[in-house]
Amino acid sequence: MKQIDYTEAESLNPIWIDARTPLEYKESTILGAYNFPILLDQERVDVSTVYRNESRSKAKHMGLEFAQSKLADYYKQISDIQKREKRQIVFFCFRGGMRSNSLAAVMSLMGLPCMVLKGGYKAYRRHVMDSLSNDSFYNDKQFVVLHGKTGVGKTRVLLEMENRNAEILDLEGYAKNKGSIFGGIPFDNIKINQKQFETLIYNKLNSKCKYIFLESESKKVGANIVPEKLFDKMTNAEHILIECSDESRIRNILLDYPLNSDTIPKYKKIIMRMDALSKAKREELCNKLDSDINEEVVLQIMKMYYDNLYKYSIKQYNYKYTISSDDIDLAAKKICQIYGV
Numbered sequence: 001m002k003q004i005d006y007t008e009a010e011s012l013n014p015i016w017i018d019a020r021t022p023l024e025y026k027e028s029t030i031l032g033a034y035n036f037p038i039l040l041d042q043e044r045v046d047v048s049t050v051y052r053n054e055s056r057s058k059a060k061h062m063g064l065e066f067a068q069s070k071l072a073d074y075y076k077q078i079s080d081i082q083k084r085e086k087r088q089i090v091f092f093c094f095r096g097g098m099r100s101n102s103l104a105a106v107m108s109l110m111g112l113p114c115m116v117l118k119g120g121y122k123a124y125r126r127h128v129m130d131s132l133s134n135d136s137f138y139n140d141k142q143f144v145v146l147h148g149k150t151g152v153g154k155t156r157v158l159l160e161m162e163n164r165n166a167e168i169l170d171l172e173g174y175a176k177n178k179g180s181i182f183g184g185i186p187f188d189n190i191k192i193n194q195k196q197f198e199t200l201i202y203n204k205l206n207s208k209c210k211y212i213f214l215e216s217e218s219k220k221v222g223a224n225i226v227p228e229k230l231f232d233k234m235t236n237a238e239h240i241l242i243e244c245s246d247e248s249r250i251r252n253i254l255l256d257y258p259l260n261s262d263t264i265p266k267y268k269k270i271i272m273r274m275d276a277l278s279k280a281k282r283e284e285l286c287n288k289l290d291s292d293i294n295e296e297v298v299l300q301i302m303k304m305y306y307d308n309l310y311k312y313s314i315k316q317y318n319y320k321y322t323i324s325s326d327d328i329d330l331a332a333k334k335i336c337q338i339y340g341v
Helices: 006-011 022-027 041-053 056-085 098-109 120-132 154-163 171-175 194-205 228-235 246-256 264-271 279-290 294-314 328-338
Strands: 015-018 089-092 114-117 142-147 211-215 238-243 321-324
Touching: 006 114, 006 120, 015 056, 041 056, 056 098, 089 098, 089 120, 098 114, 114 120, 120 194, 142 154, 142 228, 154 211, 154 246, 154 328, 171 194, 171 211, 246 294, 264 279, 279 294, 321 328
Parallel strands: 015 089, 089 114, 142 211, 142 238, 238 321
Antiparallel strands: none
């Protein structure tokens, strides 16, 4: 079975087939890969147990029995995908070993041309990590970072710029966390691990474009760490300050962090952890949420907590432009015009 290294495979824009277990696939995979597991999660545990406690040959025989019941159905599904997408098929497992090679061998015998990723997912991860830590990976990119107080709509401006064909790096979207004390609420506390986070960053930065627009972030976004080289590029980028009225900020916050019967208990729990505010003030804010005085609660949290928290970090940079985001569409249009997007 022909093996191919990741760089060569990537240039083919192949159909990626992940032969690992559903649990491995869920943890992280090559972006866009389909999952056709040779072994299901418990099957892999059972095979490993037999391998450790009995013999390698018995474990291989058990694995073959588990696999054979899936192969006919897998052939039909993978064949349908190839007919639909008309691209080269590349199989992979964790190290490019038995799982991917056995699945590829059967598909090849059935007349479906395919290859196996040399080194498997482990080699792909090494490629991603090496790329993200290498200056040359960023050399053809110019980064433009949007700054501003909480609620000015930086993410909304970026997403509207993306609608205008600008390339954006949505770190908060990738991390499923908006990077604040309330950051997990809009994403219902979905957890994204570091491997998934880095895969999404790599995929975006691997595109051919001159400018990458993104929002100012700390090194940690939710539970994820921004790669060190990328953070350096963000620090030394061109910087734009986004400003708007308090009314617009309140509107944006209520859109980003909706207040309803499901989220209010979460808000209260977080407010009571805000040690920068007195206990009396925290209790007052929680009571106002019960009274549906949402805009006043947002204004007070904005002024008394967030603005104090970020006023020093905003002053750290020299801004090439200051853009009003009272009109999100107009702000996005202005930035795109400045950079010829």
